[in-house]
Amino acid sequence: MKKYLSILSKVKLFDNIEEADILSLMTCLEARLHNYKKGEFIFTTGDRVDNVGIVLRGSAYIIKENIEGDRTIISTLSEGDYFAEAICCAGVEESPVSVQVSSDATVVLLNFSRILHTCSKSCLFHTKLIENMLYVMANKNIALQNRMEIISQKSLRSKVINYLQSLATRQGRNVTIPFNREEFADFLCVDRSSLSHELSRMKQDGLIDYHKNKFKLL
Amino acid sequence: MKKYLSILSKVKLFDNIEEADILSLMTCLEARLHNYKKGEFIFTTGDRVDNVGIVLRGSAYIIKENIEGDRTIISTLSEGDYFAEAICCAGVEESPVSVQVSSDATVVLLNFSRILHTCSKSCLFHTKLIENMLYVMANKNIALQNRMEIISQKSLRSKVINYLQSLATRQGRNVTIPFNREEFADFLCVDRSSLSHELSRMKQDGLIDYHKNKFKLL
DNA sequence: TAAAAAACGTGGTAATTACCACGGAATATG
């Protein structure tokens, strides 16, 4: 476990917890290391999930399958990312998603009920952990809410403008987006070429200027 | 405060907390009652928010305003609903939304940092409160995630099917939706008449049958 | 550095959806 301490210490879930204390926590939370070969599933749709997972090595997909069997990648996980915290915490009986590793990976699984119910020793950092959990969940909430507002716009143009402006409040008029075109289109839930079309129209209309993933609001 | 105890006891945030203990909590959390006249704002976009609010009487809107000044109702609040918990918890500096009462209303505001940091008396139910908070937030998370998956579908038809099927897993083939047409359209982020058009096409194609808010998957 | 793969823009067409307008049904109101 020590081997992965440098990763664990960067996980937001363990913010403001000393490295030594993280190790104690791992015991406290019945942490178990698991190795997966590329393509293996950590859990699948319908499973009961009561472990929070943290990716220590490699990468994974969170996948949603609908009734017809179509698969959609909801998000990608890499080192230091965690998953299943909302599912555990909400007490969902059957997972609505699957998690599949996209390369050989190592994952640590933590017993969720141990997170919630402070241990008998009631370590101080355990309180901090719960606080962090709340913080993490609240932030995810807000991020989801933001994305909802963008996607719920009816025209592609307003989706783009909305998104760029939401970044602009922090970055100013010159905005760098964390996507390439395809990812950008996925984020906005539109077709890639439709997005390209619309972007060039917006440039023509003098609304924006851009090159690759750097945009300028005019 | 006692006057509103029957409402407070039904709030999920106070699940499994005795009525007597809720009253103690109110002191603990520096609860303050506020009355608002119809149309007044509880807080507005950009404000620093560090109180969680619970509606005790009347109703309110959560409103998002974009840069052009267009206003969208993100959600409506009625008795027993609470708001601003994610904003507080995520430590957001400037609120991304406003809350406006849509009828004369009474609201109780709770000091969020008191929720997070158990009081010196470290009342047992305080721990329960934090647990509930996590639970509530996680569930909201999952609900948001579900809705995202639905509105991220590209065609109106697949949005409808996706939504109905998500209900069908719980309700079976005969599904009752909690919306009228306009609300349904808003939920799916589409035009009302477009939705009506598509629904009748789907009926024609033998995919569904419906009357008002009762649907049947075929 | 040559070849392969990925990323991006763009033209054209078909499909989908928004938007407007209206009338009938259902519901609420006095």
Add this chain to the structure above:
DNA sequence: CATATTCCGTGGTAATTACCACGTTTTTTA
């Protein structure tokens, strides 16, 4: 019970977007 209001379906048209195809540019890989 009469009237007003809300709710819903539908026709028609314009606008938007998806989808397919292809060429150019950029990046990756061997």
